[in-house]
Amino acid sequence: MLAHLASPIRVACLDEVRSVIRLSGAGLVHFLQGLVTNDVLGLETPGAQPLYTCILNAQGRHLHDLFLHRTLDEVPTVLVDADRQGAADLLRLLKRYRLRQRLDIDDASEQYSVWARYGGHTPTLHDTHSTTPPPAVPGWAPDPRLQDLGLRALLPAGVDGGGKGVAAASWRDHRQWRILQGVAEGDTEIPSGEVVPLEFNIDGLHGISFTKGCYVGQELMARTHFKGVVRKRLMPFVLAPDKGGSTLDALQPEQLPQLGGSAVPAAALAATAAAAGDADVGGAAAGGAGGVQQGATVYLAPQGGKRKSVGTVRVIDGRLGLAVLRLSAVQAASAADQLLVVGEGEATAYLRPWRPNWWPNGWGREEAAGAAA
Structure with a gap:
């Protein structure tokens, strides 16, 4: 619970x-x-x-x-x-x-x-x-x-x-x-x-300085930062019990309840509480509800064609987890009310990510801004 x-x-x-x-x-x-x-x-x-x-x-x-x-x-x-x-x-x-x-x-x-x-x-x-x-x-x-x-x-x-x-x-x-x-x-x-x-998201968690002198591995950090495009980022998600409802209806912070000052979708809390009886909370690599494992590939739900990989599950704890997801795909799925899935057949689980309200406004919009320019 x-x-x-x-x-x-x-x-x-x-x-x-x-x-x-x-x-x-x-x-x-x-x-x-x-x-x-x-x-x-x-x-x-x-x-x-x-x-x-x-x-x-x-x-x-x-x-x-x-x-x-x-x-x-x-x-x-x-x-x-x-x-x-x-x-x-x-x-x-x-x-x-x-x-x-x-x-x-x-x-x-x-x-x-x-x-x-x-x-x-x-x-x-x-x-x-x-x-x-x-x-x-x-x-x-x-x-x-x-x-x-x-x-x-x-x-x-x-x-x-x-x-x-x-x-x-x-x-x-x-x-x-x-x-x-x-x-x-x-x-x-x-x-x-x-x-x-x-x-x-370590840059948004005050873990990286882009103004200090040289350190081991700095070149890639500086190049990626000043290029201004990070195409994939870690996002929290909830495993939905079925495919009903909007896939990413939690992306708008103003529509969400508040928990400790951070926007958290009501679906995440309800689904996790409901899963408490059948999903053991194990270590970081332990399986989650529906048998989802750390390292599992996340796909866009097929629309009559081949599934498209859009990310990877990195943390799973019951029905809650974290996944590195391609932001353009998340936005496209949200706009089309398209599901993200993990697994296949009877083992398919439906994944609903949301955007934390501490994220800078520009995250996930860099590619669109570059194209407009």
Whole structure:
């Protein structure tokens, strides 16, 4: 059920899916500036606000997305909140790029826990926090990606991140909240070494700077950004129980109910609640309702001809999910009231994506603008 989404404030420990790596040394910020996609010069200041960013390979493909938390230590020290599945690879990568720089790099997952708070009215979350982290530990701060994602923190292991007026949630509950906002996270949801980060909206999630100096993989990012056309992007969707109703009737935010400040189609909530009894909520790669799997191809429903591939399912959780979809096809399907489908025959599932209301107005309209020019 989606009762956890209606609660005023929820808190979840994410240690099952997140790890913490500690970086320290006089040249740390310079090291990170040449490695990650965001501008990290602000991390020179002890206690600076956390940043969201990612690391690319030389070809501009996404490797890892990260949260960088600056401690209050005088010697520059950053705690990296990273995906647990890819933590060992990330640790090896950081040590390889360190070369002869005098930096300390170690796994600090046993010393710190990753926590998230979401729901309710975000500014009040600070008031409900009942623990005071030690001076050298970053405390609660707004999630640097979106306001509606709430707060994020690294707390000493064993410290309860709960507080007065909040309810406990699981990392799976938190993931459903992210899906409703249209946000992927981690090396499973954002396949390492395979995808372009712009297709996962990392540019709109404050994870990429287009004004900083050189970093690994920058050329593809800059070329794609200044060309001005991203043809595919990650979108949230709901698996409909049948093909009835409008395919993409949720694309107009003003027609949708609000959940935590973000537009969410009523169909998504109703269908997910209805599916709770027959669709187990598993890991990121677990199957969803109707047997839909991560990596499944999304098609335009055939109109008497061959099916046309328009995207790929990247996250599936019951009837909710995220898919990278060709935006021109989504718009065409919406205009023609045409269905998107996954699977075939008796295993066919009907997919209804929607456009998150935090998206910039220009996303999905770049090709049309270019043609008009």
